[in-house]
Amino acid sequence: MNARQDNGCAGPAEGYNFAYLDERTKRMIRRALLKAVAIPGHQVPFGSREMPLAYGWGTGGIQVTAAIIGADDTLKVIDQGSDDTTNAVNIRQFFARTTGIATTTRTRDATVIQTRHRIPETPLADYQILVYQVPQPEPLYKLEARRAETLKLHAAEDYALMNVKLYEDIAHWNHVETTYDYPVRVDGRYVMSPSPIPSFDNPKMHRMPALQLFGAGREKRLYAIPPYTDVVSLDFEDHPFRVESQGHACTLCGSRESYLDEVIDERGVRIWTCSDSDWCDDRRSVAGTTT
Amino acid sequence: MKRDAMSQASNAVLEVHGLSKRFTMHLRGALELPVLDQVSLDVSAGECIALAGPSGRGKSTLLKCLYGSYGIDSGRVWLHGDDGTIDLASASAQDVLSLRRRAVSYVSQFLRVVPRVSALDVVAQRILEADPAVLDDEAYAQAFEQARAAARALLARLNLPSTLWDLPPATFSGGEQQRVNIARGFVVPSRLLLLDEPTASLDLVNRDVVVSLIHEAKANGTAVIGIFHDPAVRDAVATRTIPFE
Amino acid sequence: MSPQPLLTVDGLTHRFAGARDGRPAVGDASLALYPAEVVAIVGESGSGKSTLLNCIAGRIAPGHGDIRYRDADDRWLDVRTLSERERRTLSRTEWGFVEQNAVDGLRMGVSAGANIGERLMGQGQRHYGRLREQAYDWMNRVELDTDRIDDLPHGFSGGMRQRLQIARNLVTQPRLVLMDEPTSGLDVSVQARLLDLIRTLVSRMHLSALIVTHDLGVARLLAHRTLVMREGRIVEQGLTDRVLDDPQHAYTQLLVSSVVMP
Numbered sequence: 067m068n069a070r071q072d073n074g075c076a077g078p079a080e081g082y083n084f085a086y087l088d089e090r091t092k093r094m095i096r097r098a099l100l101k102a103v104a105i106p107g108h109q110v111p112f113g114s115r116e117m118p119l120a121y122g123w124g125t126g127g128i129q130v131t132a133a134i135i136g137a138d139d140t141l142k143v144i145d146q147g148s149d150d151t152t153n154a155v156n157i158r159q160f161f162a163r164t165t166g167i168a169t170t171t172r173t174r175d176a177t178v179i180q181t182r183h184r185i186p187e188t189p190l191a192d193y194q195i196l197v198y199q200v201p202q203p204e205p206l207y208k209l210e211a212r213r214a215e216t217l218k219l220h221a222a223e224d225y226a227l228m229n230v231k232l233y234e235d236i237a238h239w240n241h242v243e244t245t246y247d248y249p250v251r252v253d254g255r256y257v258m259s260p261s262p263i264p265s266f267d268n269p270k271m272h273r274m275p276a277l278q279l280f281g282a283g284r285e286k287r288l289y290a291i292p293p294y295t296d297v298v299s300l301d302f303e304d305h306p307f308r309v310e311s312q313g314h315a316c317t318l319c320g321s322r323e324s325y326l327d328e329v330i331d332e333r334g335v336r337i338w339t340c341s342d343s344d345w346c347d348d349r350r351s352v353a354g355t356t357t
Numbered sequence: 358m359k360r361d362a363m364s365q366a367s368n369a370v371l372e373v374h375g376l377s378k379r380f381t382m383h384l385r386g387a388l389e390l391p392v393l394d395q396v397s398l399d400v401s402a403g404e405c406i407a408l409a410g411p412s413g414r415g416k417s418t419l420l421k422c423l424y425g426s427y428g429i430d431s432g433r434v435w436l437h438g439d440d441g442t443i444d445l446a447s448a449s450a451q452d453v454l455s456l457r458r459r460a461v462s463y464v465s466q467f468l469r470v471v472p473r474v475s476a477l478d479v480v481a482q483r484i485l486e487a488d489p490a491v492l493d494d495e496a497y498a499q500a501f502e503q504a505r506a507a508a509r510a511l512l513a514r515l516n517l518p519s520t521l522w523d524l525p526p527a528t529f530s531g532g533e534q535q536r537v538n539i540a541r542g543f544v545v546p547s548r549l550l551l552l553d554e555p556t557a558s559l560d561l562v563n564r565d566v567v568v569s570l571i572h573e574a575k576a577n578g579t580a581v582i583g584i585f586h587d588p589a590v591r592d593a594v595a596t597r598t599i600p601f602e
Numbered sequence: 603m604s605p606q607p608l609l610t611v612d613g614l615t616h617r618f619a620g621a622r623d624g625r626p627a628v629g630d631a632s633l634a635l636y637p638a639e640v641v642a643i644v645g646e647s648g649s650g651k652s653t654l655l656n657c658i659a660g661r662i663a664p665g666h667g668d669i670r671y672r673d674a675d676d677r678w679l680d681v682r683t684l685s686e687r688e689r690r691t692l693s694r695t696e697w698g699f700v701e702q703n704a705v706d707g708l709r710m711g712v713s714a715g716a717n718i719g720e721r722l723m724g725q726g727q728r729h730y731g732r733l734r735e736q737a738y739d740w741m742n743r744v745e746l747d748t749d750r751i752d753d754l755p756h757g758f759s760g761g762m763r764q765r766l767q768i769a770r771n772l773v774t775q776p777r778l779v780l781m782d783e784p785t786s787g788l789d790v791s792v793q794a795r796l797l798d799l800i801r802t803l804v805s806r807m808h809l810s811a812l813i814v815t816h817d818l819g820v821a822r823l824l825a826h827r828t829l830v831m832r833e834g835r836i837v838e839q840g841l842t843d844r845v846l847d848d849p850q851h852a853y854t855q856l857l858v859s860s861v862v863m864p
Contacts, residue, residue: 209711222687226694226724230709230716233723236730237713237752302730383852384859425841427848450827450841451605451636471801471823472794489638491808 077137077166085132086164091115095133095288099279102290107252108220109203114286124157124182125283127199131180134195134279135161140168142176147184147325147341154182173344183246185267187324187345190276192293198261200282203289205249205259225257228300236305248307251298252291260297266309266325271297314338319349369437370580371423371549372399376432376446378415378422392418395432398599400549405571405581407591410601416584417466419601420551423582424463425453436460438548459487463551464542468534470527477522480508480540487545511540515566532558543570550574552583556590568593606672607634608778608810614657614667627653628664629834635778638808642825642842644815644857650834651814652782658812659699659780660689674777694724698771698779702786704763707770708755714741714766715751721774740769744799761792765799772803779804781813785820797823818861822846830854 078084085092091113098112117125135141141161145154149171157180158169170176173188182199190196206216209227219227228249235242242248248265252258260271261280271278271291278291291297299307315322317337324345326338340346378393392415400406408416421427423434423445434445438460443452457463471479484504492500512522515536521529526537535558542550552571556564564587571594574581585591591598614631621627628650635641643651657664660681669681674696684692693699701707708717715737722733734751741748744765755763764784771779784800785793801824804811813824821828821842828846829839830853838851849855 209709218686218690222690224690224694224724226720229723229728230712230720233716233719233730233733234712237715237734301728303728305730380848381850383855421847426843428840428844428850451639453841454639454826469822471798473798486805489808497806 079163079166082164084137084165085135085161086117087115087129087132091129092133095129098288099130099133099290102279102288103277103292105256106291106295107250107256107258107289109287109289111287114283117283118160119156121284122201123153124180124199126281126285126288127180127182127197127283128157128160128281129283130197130279130281130288131161131178132164134197135165135167135178137165137167139177140170140175142170142173142179142344143181144179144184144186144342144344145182147186147327147345148343150343171344172348183262183264184325184341185263185270187340187342188348189270190274192275194276196274196276196278198263198278198280200259200261200280201284203259203280203282203285203287205247205257220256223255225251225300228257229302232300232302232305236302242301242305242307249300251300253295254298257300258289258291264325265299265307266312268297268299268307269309273297312338316340316346319346319353321346321349368402369399369435370402371437371582372433372435373397373423374433374435376419376422376434377430378418378427379430393422397432400580400582402548402578402580403575404596405575405583405594407595407598408582408584408601409591409598414601416601417553420463420553420582420584423549424461424551425457426463436549458489459545460548461551462542462545462547462549464538464553464555466553466557468526468538470525470534472527473525475523476512476517476526476529476537477505477508479526479537480511480544481505483541483544484508507544508540511544512536514570515540516563530558532560532563535559536563539567539570543574546574546577547579550579550581550583552581552585554584554586556585556587564590605637607636608672609635609658609812610668610670611654611658612668612670614654614664614669616653616657616662616664616666618653626650626665626834628657631667631831631834631836633829633836633839635810635812637777637810639827640804640809640811640813640825642813642815642821642828643831644818644821644828645831646816646857648833649831651831653834654831655780655782655812655814659693659697660684671778694721695774696777698774698776700764700767700771700779700781700784702783704755704760704767707767708763710755713752713754714746714758717755717766717770718773721770725774736773740773743803744769745795759792760788761796764788764796768799768803772807772809775807777810779809779811781811783815784813785815785817800824818846818857830857 095112098110102110115129117128119125143154143158145151148154162169173186177193178195179186180197204216206219206227209231210216232242235244246264247259247262248268249257250260250268260268273294275293277293281288301307312326314326316326316339318339321340324340324342327341328336328338331337374397376393376396379389379391382388396419418427422429429446432446436443436445481504484507485500517533517536521533526534539555556567568590571581611631611633614628615626616628617626631654643654645651656662658669671679671681673679715734718737718740719733722736727733737751738748741751746762746765755766758766785796797820815821825842827840828842829836832853838845838854845854846858849858
């Protein structure tokens with residue numbers, strides 16, 4: 067039941083520093099993280115290192131995790147809610163090899179959770195840190211590609227452009243079309259990209275007891291949301307942000323509150339299942355239906 | 358070109374003392390053309406002064422100097438009013454612009470045509486421009502309608518066919534353009550009215566209309582200075598004639 | 603009888619680095635702009651008129667001189683020492699800038715409605731319905747077909763783009779509008795329509811405007827006063843009809859006599 071993989075806390079494999087990065091790099095990243103936590107939602111540049119995987123595979127998230135992970139941490143890695151995808155497995159094994167720490171698939175047992183494209187369904191607590199993998203940290207990127215200009219806009223709290231984007235969506239589609247990476251306002255000040263999580267997950271960020279850290283390796287920026295911070299999805303007075311119900315229940319566990327993926331099962335039938343595999347397993351074990 | 362000072366009327370609206378103007382043609386090696394030399398005159402409220410004499414003696418130039426279209430080289434031009442006296446010769450551009458809204462009107466010989474603006478609006482806009490207040494949409498629409506009504510009345514009186522009212526005057530005949538010009542000059546009562554050949558292209562009927570308009574302006578207390586090529590018109594309206602030899 | 607000016611410029615001088623003969627692009631320029639007044643800055647290429655405009659707009663930091671603007675709260679601001687943030691705020695609220703090329707003044711990637719609404723959104727307006735209403739209203743004012751409110755400016759003609767640019771700038775009722783050759787490059791009939799629109803809006807909204815143009819006809823039509831620039835210097839200024847009908851400076855006389863009348 068407990069899928070805990072135990073390397074025996076033997077420390078990093080031979081030839082590796084703990085968590086792969088050298089100590090000075092970790093210190094640099096931690097300094098950047100402190101600054102990020104001090105200014106919620108503000109993007110802080112950092113000296114992103116060459117990692118043993120290509121850009122676009124989570125190098126930012128990995129560097130953040132590497133900087134904060136300690137010998138007594140327990141790590142969970144998910145990719146679109148699942149612990150089993152190639153990406154999640156590779157990253158989990160990478161850390162297992164370079165730290166020797168305990169890893170888990172159970173959200174409750176993890177102290178550090180690295181994620182791509184989802185927030186776990188299980189509410190997180192104040193002993194946990196959630197590390198997000200971010201491809202494009204700049205929420206204004208699609209409308210204003212010039213970095214220098216977006217820096218000024220953020221500094222001047224000039225977010226007209228963001229509202230323009232939402233306006234366009236409503237004008238064209240009658241609702242805000244952004245279904246993932248839906249921009250949010252953090253602590254009433256900075257507008258931030260929550261990374262490509264579905265907008266379904268946005269409300270979970272609001273006043274989350276866990277620390278939320280965001281790393282973008284290719285763009286070399288990180289940002290943070292301290293625990294219990296206000297995070298509000300942008301909207302219009304007459305078109306408020308709403309989470310659309312998917313209108314289905316999970317075929318496996320019957321959940322109607324979790325985010326569902328539409329999959330085709332072995333018989334070729336379309337079914338809906340929880341994207342968060344740990345959550346689904348949990349519900350099924352409680353109901354006594356785990357195989 | 359030389360004129361003597363006239364008697365000072367107690368309700369003088371305009372007092373011109375020693376006005377001189379020359380043109381310096383830089384493109385012709387700074388050739389100087391003296392046009393006005395020490396011109397003095399005055400006009401009282403309700404009076405009409407006719408400037409008479411052969412063309413090219415500076416009559417039109419004098420009117421333009423008074424309106425501010427031409428610069429004045431020396432002399433004083435006192436314009437009196439309830440809000441005080443101002444020297445037009447040294448007035449700031451802001452002051453002249455302010456005076457042109459209401460206090461001073463000018464009917465030139467030629468209508469400077471603004472493209473796309475109908476004859477009716479050329480006249481109506483004069484009324485709107487006379488009031489510097491900022492209006493919201495509703496008030497503005499109302500004010501515009503009232504201005505158009507006044508414009509219609511005046512254009513009708515000048516016998517401008519109503520079919521022309523909504524057309525821009527660019528394609529009008531000389532006489533039609535002149536009547537639009539006259540309407541624009543008379544539609545707002547002013548302190549000083551400058552007329553440059555107002556009846557030049559008009560038939561007898563409309564000439565008489567202009568004469569009545571001038572009478573009414575005088576009766577209203579307007580001081581008028583005009584150039585009238587037609588002796589009959591001059592005789593009908595002028596209180597005094599100043600010869601420009 | 604004398605109201606306070608809205609904008610004053612004193613002794614403005616600016617040299618571009620690497621200028622061939624060391625001649626300043628703008629030399630010792632001084633002017634004042636009053637409320638509800640339109641001033642045209644005319645001159646030929648190289649006269650410095652656009653540089654002067656850009657200095658006033660705060661886009662170029664001039665080498666010397668003073669530029670002061672009296673804001674809506676009646677405070678005098680030194681344009682040269684404004685912080686970037688203050689300048690940006692002003693340029694989205696009390697100021698407008700109509701670019702010569704509409705592409706530079708519009709967001710080509712968003713709809714006409716969004717272009718007009720952007721400044722309002724920047725001011726904190728967050729009601730979609732009301733934003734859209736105002737966009738409709740302004741499209742009507744600038745004679746754009748409201749059916750095209752969701753269209754991208756790509757499909758608009760040059761004249762339509764300019765009108766959209768004007769709407770985008772005027773929606774926040776600015777007190778001062780700067781225009782750099784707003785009608786150049788447009789067909790004559792399109793120009794006439796645009797000039798008429800500018801004239802009407804400026805007068806209706808009691809705007810102050812500074813319009814740079816090489817076209818004396820534009821000055822005659824739109825401006826109460828005109829400044830003539832040559833080789834960086836203001837050689838003559840005054841009432842537009844006075845400057846054009848009774849030019850004093852040799853260069854102004856040359857300019858006026860060079861205009862071809864149809």
